[in-house]
Amino acid sequence: MDFSVLGPVRASVDGRPVDVGVRKQRFVLAVLLLEVNKHVPADRLIELAWPEGEAPDTARTVIHTQISRLRATFAGSEDVALVREGSGYQLRVDPMRVDVFRFHALCAQARAATDECRIKLLEEALALWAGPALSSVASEEIRLRMAAPLEEARLGALEDRFEAYLRRGEEAGILPELAEAAAEHPLRQQLVAKLMLALHRLDRTPEALAAYQRLYRRLDEELGIEPAPAVRQLQVRILRDDPSLLPFTGPRQLPPEVDHYTGRHDHLDTLAGLFGLGDRVPAVVAITGKPGLGKTALAIRAAHGLASRFPDGQLFVDLHGAGPRPRDPAEVLARFLRDLGVAGADLPASLEERMGLFRDRTATRGILVVLDNAADEEQVRSLIPGNPECGVLITSRRRLTGLDLRGLIDLDGLADTDAFALLSGLAPRVRAEDEAAGEVVRLCGGLPLALRIVGAKLRSHPHQTVADLAARMTDERDRLDELVGGDREVRASFLLSYDGLTLAQQRAFRLLAAMPDTGFAAWAAAAALGEDLRTTQRVLDSLVDVNLLECGRGEFTATRYHFHDLIRLYAKEKLSPPEGAAVWSRLTDAYLYLGKRADAQLEFGGLHQFTPPPLAVDAPRLAEDVDRNAAAWLADEHTSIVQAVELSAAAGDDATTCRLSATVAAFLELRAQWRDLQRVAELSHIAATRMDSPYWTAYALFALGLAARETRDFATSARSFRAGLEILPRADDPLLEVVVLLSVGVSHRLQGRWDEAAAHFAGCLSRLDSLAAPRWRAYTLREYGVLHRYRGEWAKAKECLTEAIAAYHTLGDVRWEAASGRELGIVHQDEGDHAAAVEQLTASREALRNAGDDRREGAALRCLGWVALEAGNLAEALAYARQAREILDQARDPHGLACAEVLLGDVHLALGDSATGRAHLDRGVAYLDTSGDPRWRGKSVLSLGRHLAAAGDLPGARAAWEKAWADLSRIGAHEAATVRALLDG
Known part of the structure; x- marks a missing residue:
């Protein structure tokens, strides 16, 4: 159903009229239509119907009667509903079914359209009017009061339409209608002013001045006021025959768009929004970015899309800001003024006068100014109009932070x-x-x-x-x-930026290209440049400002810098071999000094023995800051150090290769980055072998064995550890020998060779009695305690773990105190002390979370889930198991994740959801079956047997338990007793 209020109040269905009742009923309908989909109180309807407080006692009944009749009229309609809402009513209908809302929508579209489209939209909107609004609904007095806002909107649309015609120089076609409108509304100054302008342009100036005089007299006689200043000024300009009153055919200087333009949709939307905001100042927006990103192409595409908002023209100029001779703003203003109709003889001489005349010529015009390839803020500041109807779109390789910008788009590479x-x-x-x-x-x-x-x-x-x-x-x-094609060349684009740098910036640009391409902090740049930190930061910021460097975030330093790959290649072309060698020497010296200090602060760092070169970087408090936050420093720098190891190895610098590798090994183990650890260990082993260094060979073999063990490559791990143990006596490092033996013991424990593991742990404790290495003693006790727990030797497990926890507490090592506490919590549960287990595991989980150890926090959550399952708290068990799975997945711990999947399988089975449980279990079993860990392989198959038994597959369950028995009984795991009971039951 469609409705009309712009004229008689009517309703229709598919063009057929619908009877909407008597006058009072049509009045109620009109009010509801004007407030469509809104709550209209009954008191409001009464107040409008009887405006002078003359409502009879039956007024509410009258209104209710009209509402009831309208409901009956709409009863068969699917798209109209009239409902009671509290103390009033609401008419629910699509607003576009009501002509007044279509009128407002068309007017809104017209405001953002070109003059040609604006005229069409406004004519479509005005055609909706079929006479005075709300006619035939009430007395003329009431109608005029209700329809006044609608009539004002109609006149506004009419004036906008006349204005669009006048901007197009089509006054002849609208003069009769314009004269009629001005006569109908003789006190409406905007209509009279438009009539004056049209008459003047048609060489009927006396009539234009006569129209002004009629307006003047009527305002004076009826209201006692003068015409508005703008209208008075228009009369003066007509008297002077001001040429600017003639139709303006503004410049249309936008270059064509590039072919096959792709992407940047978000940026185009952002630009459209920035220029669509109403404000009292012109919109000034900049697009910045490194060379070759398509800043100009984006600006031109956006400008073509924005052209309709600036009907008086578009100015475009390439300011040559990236070249050696940027254009003079005074020269650019001279061209702009000529384009805006100023004769050459009338051009002022000074920049200031040209700027004033430019702003005068754009004061009444909506013009888009596109300033491409700007050099800096000073070059563009004088080219910005003062009229808020204008807009300025700038592209630059600089960030132009000195300008008051409405928006800045920092362009990046295409996705x-x-x-x-x-x-x-x-x-x-x-x-x-x-x-x-x-x-x-x-x-x-x-x-x-x-x-x-x-x-x-x-x-x-x-x-x-x-x-x-x-x-x-x-x-x-x-x-x-x-990347050269015809007259286009990436290198040439970079050259323009390079040539625009100062000598100090050019030197920094070249030298920084010698650094690892993983990004660098300001202190590392200072080392590379051989400058103090303050000077270095200034030059780095200047290179960022011209988009030759990019910024990122770090853990240790807030800002890290890096090159775009192609810009880095160009910088390397500019770098001479002696410059590169000097940078590399200064940088590796800094990495060795700081890396050794950082490694010494880690839980299991400080193993390697070498004397680093002194720190030559002039960066106050850098070394002290590294001591306080070593893990964060290594988090930022480890990728650079790994690449530095690779570059040193490629250059044949064997000593630096081994030393750099050692500085980062403990951190890579801490963060479980086994691939990187394997890579630096391999390179270090090759270098150590070339140097014939027993110490560095043993150290590299230890790292290789550790990386292989943690990725469950036990064969490679055994070969590396065995080779390392053979050479260790010649390395003359008792602590390193203990650490390797301890690592071998852990490897034996993971593979179920528990007697050998126990012998290694006992031997390590014996050796540690003569070494001042409390941390390694605590770690050995923890590992020994875990082994006792696996065997069901609870008293021995508690003794070792309690001593380890006390040692870690003394050392202030929260992470490993909590990790050892997790093991003790499992012992409590195995002994049947549920309360102690929950307390211990909860405390361990909190401490691990606070320490940021996601992998071990996930393990603690898994243990809490197992404890809850054992106690029959299934909802709690499920919540813990799900949390554990999520964290272990994010931590990229495949073994821990597989164990969590097994737990989820057990929990879902206990909940009676065997299908979901089996899906989790199968994923865990699939991984653990190939992990080389017989204990967890046996435990997962034990759970599989329970699932099969619950499903009624008793032969399958027995086969699974026999497989579990084979694994668990062979290694002496205490879970073997559970399997035996199931097999014998």
Whole structure:
């Protein structure tokens, strides 16, 4: 059902009129339509119907009667509902079914449209009017009061339509209608002013002045006021025959958009929103970013989309800001003024006068100014109009932080999907699933300029395959040579930025390219440059400001810096070999000194023996800060140190390779980064072998064995440990020998070789009696206690674990005190002391969470879940098990995750949800079956047997328990007794 209030109040269905009753009923309907989908109190209806307080006692009854009749009218309609709501009523209908809401929507669309579209939209809106609004619903007095806002909106739309015609210079076509409207509303000054302008443009100036005089007299006689200042000023300009009153055909200088434009949809939406905000100042928005990102292409595309909002024209200029000779603002203003109709002879001489005239010429016009490739704030400041109807869009390689910007878009590389789309659009034979195409996209680093060059090459050279191009680009030495096409070259784009740097900035740009490409902190840059920290920070910030460096976040330092890959390659081209060697020497010295200090603060660090070079970095309190927060420093720097190990190994610097590897090994073990540990250990082993160093060879073999053991590669672990033990007597490091023996013992325990593990632990404790190494003694006691727990030797387990906890408490090591406490909590539960187990495990879990040890917190949660399951608290058990699974998954601990899956299987079985439980269990069993850990393999198969038994598969259950018995009884695990009972039951 459709409704009309812009004229007689009417309703219709598919164009057929619907009877909406008598006058009073139509009045009630009109009020509800104007407040559609809103609560309208009955008192409001009464007040409007009887405005002078003349409502009869029966008024409420009258209103209710009209409502009832309207309900009956709408009863058969699916899209209209009239409902009682509290003390009033609500008419529920799609607002676009009511002509007044369609009118307002069209007017809103018109305000954001070009003049041509605006005229069409406003004419469509005004065509909705079929006479005076709300006619035939009440007395004229009531109608006029209710319809006044609607009439004002109609006149506003009419004036906007006349204004659009006048901007287009089409006054002749609207003059009769405009004169009629002005005569109908003789006190409406905007209509009269538009009539004056139209008459003047049509060489009927005397009539324009006569219209002004009529307005003046009527305002004076009827209201005792003068015309508004703008209207009086218009009369003066007409008398002077001001040429600016003639239709303005503004400049349209936007360059064409680039072909195959891809992506940046969010940025385009952001730009549209920034220029759509009403304000008392012109919108000034900047797009910044490194060379080759497509800043100009984005600005031009956005400007074309914004052109309709600036009907008086668009100015565009390339300011050459990245080149050696940026354009003079005075020269640019001279061009702008000529484009705006100022004769050359009338151009002022000074910058200040030109700026004033430019702002005068744009004071009444909505113009978009696009300033491409700006050098700095000073260059663009004088090119910004003062009129809030204008807008300024700037692109620059600098961040322009000195400007008062409404918005700043810091452009980054294209996302992979957009990069593929751009490349395949330029070269249709490229397919996203092609591995070589993916490599090309990656090597272009998201730079549209690089992708366009590559796409054009592939399109114009059909004989060249994508794989060939990818292979050539893979070599860093040739990559920039491949990114050349015609007059477009990535290297040339970077050169413009480089040439614009000061000598100090150019030196820093070159030298920083010698650093590992994993990012660097300001202190590391200071080491590389051989400068103090304050000077270094200033030059780093200046390179960020011109988008030759990028910023990220770190744990130890708030800001870390890095190059875009292609910019780094360009910087390396500028770097001389002597400069690179000097940087590398200064940087590795700093890494060795600080790395050794940081490693010494870690729980199991400080093993290696070497004297580092002194710290030559002028960075106050750096060493002390590293001591206080060593783990955070290593979290920031370990990837750089790993790459430094690789670069040292490639350069044949064997001593540095071994020493750098040692500084990061304990941290990699702490964070369970086994692949990196294996990598640096392999390189260190090669270097140590070349040096014929027993000490560094033994240390590297220990690290290799540790990495292999933790990834459950027990064969490799055994070979590495065995080789290390053979050479250790010549390494002359008793503590390292103990640590290797201890690691071998843990490896034996994980593989179920518990007698051998016990012998190693006992031997370590004996050796530690003569060494001042309390932390390693505590760790050995913990591992020995775990072994006793596995065997069901509760008293011995409690003795070892209690001593370990006390030692860690004395050392102030919260993490390992809590980790040992978790083991003691399991012992309490196995002994049947549920309360003590819950208390101990809860405390351990809290301490591990506070210490940030996700992996061991997940293990503690899993143990709490097991304890709750044992006690029959199934809801609690499920919650703990789910938390454990989530944390262990995020911590990337596959073994711990598999154990959590087994627990979830047991909990769901106890809850009666065997299907869900079996799915969890199967995932755990699949991993543990190949893990090489017979104890957990046996425990998981024990749970599998329970599931099979619950499902009625008794033969399958017995087979599973026999497999569990074989594993658990062979190694002497206390869980074997449970399996035996099941088999014998």
